Amino acid sequence: MAGRLAILAGGGALPVALARACPDALRVVFDGVAHDLAPPTHMHRFERLGALFDWLHQQGVERVVMAGSMTRPPLDPAAFDAEMQTIAPRLVAAMQEGDDGLLRFIVSLFEERGFAVEGAYEILPDLTAAEGPIAGPSPHAGIARDAARAASILAALSPLDLGQACVVEGGQCLGVETLQGTDFLLDCTARTPEALRAPVGQRGLLMKAAKRGQDLRVDMPAIGPDTAAHLARAGLAGAVIEAGRVMILERERAIEAFAQAGLFLIARRL
Amino acid sequence: MAGRLAILAGGGALPVALARACPDALRVVFDGVAHDLAPPTHMHRFERLGALFDWLHQQGVERVVMAGSMTRPPLDPAAFDAEMQTIAPRLVAAMQEGDDGLLRFIVSLFEERGFAVEGAYEILPDLTAAEGPIAGPSPHAGIARDAARAASILAALSPLDLGQACVVEGGQCLGVETLQGTDFLLDCTARTPEALRAPVGQRGLLMKAAKRGQDLRVDMPAIGPDTAAHLARAGLAGAVIEAGRVMILERERAIEAFAQAGLFLIARRL
Numbered sequence: 001m002a003g004r005l006a007i008l009a010g011g012g013a014l015p016v017a018l019a020r021a022c023p024d025a026l027r028v029v030f031d032g033v034a035h036d037l038a039p040p041t042h043m044h045r046f047e048r049l050g051a052l053f054d055w056l057h058q059q060g061v062e063r064v065v066m067a068g069s070m071t072r073p074p075l076d077p078a079a080f081d082a083e084m085q086t087i088a089p090r091l092v093a094a095m096q097e098g099d100d101g102l103l104r105f106i107v108s109l110f111e112e113r114g115f116a117v118e119g120a121y122e123i124l125p126d127l128t129a130a131e132g133p134i135a136g137p138s139p140h141a142g143i144a145r146d147a148a149r150a151a152s153i154l155a156a157l158s159p160l161d162l163g164q165a166c167v168v169e170g171g172q173c174l175g176v177e178t179l180q181g182t183d184f185l186l187d188c189t190a191r192t193p194e195a196l197r198a199p200v201g202q203r204g205l206l207m208k209a210a211k212r213g214q215d216l217r218v219d220m221p222a223i224g225p226d227t228a229a230h231l232a233r234a235g236l237a238g239a240v241i242e243a244g245r246v247m248i249l250e251r252e253r254a255i256e257a258f259a260q261a262g263l264f265l266i267a268r269r270l
Numbered sequence: 271m272a273g274r275l276a277i278l279a280g281g282g283a284l285p286v287a288l289a290r291a292c293p294d295a296l297r298v299v300f301d302g303v304a305h306d307l308a309p310p311t312h313m314h315r316f317e318r319l320g321a322l323f324d325w326l327h328q329q330g331v332e333r334v335v336m337a338g339s340m341t342r343p344p345l346d347p348a349a350f351d352a353e354m355q356t357i358a359p360r361l362v363a364a365m366q367e368g369d370d371g372l373l374r375f376i377v378s379l380f381e382e383r384g385f386a387v388e389g390a391y392e393i394l395p396d397l398t399a400a401e402g403p404i405a406g407p408s409p410h411a412g413i414a415r416d417a418a419r420a421a422s423i424l425a426a427l428s429p430l431d432l433g434q435a436c437v438v439e440g441g442q443c444l445g446v447e448t449l450q451g452t453d454f455l456l457d458c459t460a461r462t463p464e465a466l467r468a469p470v471g472q473r474g475l476l477m478k479a480a481k482r483g484q485d486l487r488v489d490m491p492a493i494g495p496d497t498a499a500h501l502a503r504a505g506l507a508g509a510v511i512e513a514g515r516v517m518i519l520e521r522e523r524a525i526e527a528f529a530q531a532g533l534f535l536i537a538r539r540l
Contacts (some may be wrong), residue, residue, distance in 0.1 A: 177441075196450060
């Protein structure tokens with residue numbers, strides 16, 4: 001794709017991987033948001049988005065990619081530049097729609113100013129997985145039934161903007177991902193009374209997929225090396241992720257973590 | 271309703287309440303299953319259902335009600351009577367369908383032999399609740415939105431035989447009931463990181479409802495005094511139950527527990 005790229009970076013390994021893949025990209029970080037990028041980085045403030053837009057245009061940037069974890073920093077309205085003051089009323093409305101609404105709004109701001117907003121998965125082809133086994137052993141025969149039930153549950157919840165993941169074992173649902181995220185779901189699964197669990201050897205799976213209508217450019221579900229540790233603690237047999245629509249963060253380390261824990265990792269079209 | 275009644279009792283307060291309401295009913299308990307009934311009780315064995323059916327007919331029983339908690343006792347095939355030996359192949363099939371399938375099968379066995387299977391809620395009119403407030407304070411204004419979202423989630427999951435309850439707060443789902451039950455859901459909710467919770471004063475609710483197609487005669491969702499304790503620990507504002515389709519166990523104690531904890535309890539048609 002043509003045009004200069006800027007990486008708008010939060011914390012974690014993904015912006016680092018993007019910077020490695022695109023050495024000419026500008027590395028933009030934000031005051032109050034932790035990041036792991038090596039220099040040269042350019043620090044900006046959310047309160048001065050107008051200045052950021054101008055600067056990006058001056059640098060010849062035509063494409064932006066937002067990546068990395070970003071907790072909402074406190075905004076100081078007294079520091080707003082003119083553009084931010086114009087934006088403020090719409091910003092307030094977007095913030096009330098939760099994280100999804102806020103992300104959609106931020107994407108629209110960049111697009112209105114002529115930037116193409118790209119997904120990290122478009123720049124790093126290895127970020128998602130093609131259909132097939134990725135790591136670990138072959139699953140036991142009962143997993144096909146569990147996977148079918150998990151897919152039904154995610155499909156039923158997806159129109160409600162809910163259920164990016166669920167746990168199924170022995171045909172029974174042991175958990176649905178809610179606001180607290182995947183690791184929390186797995187930690188709750190680990191607390192399931194033993195009497196309700198399937199025998200070892202017939203343990204269940206985590207299925208993770210994108211919700212319908214989710215903007216994958218800025219909000220793609222992800223698994224990583226830590227997921228393997230949480231799965232192991234939950235006593236599950238492995239994970240199925242949606243092919244092409246779930247990121248594998250730190251892929252090599254993740255594959256090694258799944259394999260070492262004896263957990264399967266499979267991508268499947270849903 | 272005409273005909274003599276037998277209470278087939280497991281543990282807990284519900285069979286006791288039925289026995290109090292129906293002093294002429296026969297009290298049938300099972301070898302290996304704890305119960306709280308006062309004498310006279312009649313002990314039977316699951317291995318000798320044929321003998322139980324014969325005995326019930328001899329006693330003039332025409333109606334049965336199954337109530338109380340009943341963990342599956344181990345069955346000794348060597349002790350099966352002739353009728354149980356005939357039943358065994360269908361029993362094996364039913365057991366593989368999980369608790370729901372097993373209950374449906376047991377109901378069908380009694381019906382095939384001419385017994386009417388009644389629900390405890392048909393005998394104890396106060397067991398469920400009519401639409402309206404039941405206990406505790408009036409909910410804050412935001413609860414209407416949370417209740418609407420919770421109802422959508424339960425409606426989406428119900429066709430999948432899942433989601434007898436969920437927790438919603440600030441418009442966001444904090445948990446869906448799965449195999450582990452309502453108290454487990456509330457205990458997981460209690461572990462939600464504080465940063466994801468709504469401010470005190472805008473806390474959310476538990477909604478509990480029957481699944482579509484659920485056989486309410488033998489498997490009606492329930493709340494009780496303990497639910498209030500778990501709700502309080504989860505930091506929620508109260509509970510909404512489906513009018514007419516959720517039991518309130520130990521109603522007086524439950525109402526007192528909700529009121530004392532400052533939790534609302536409301537019944538609503540869904």
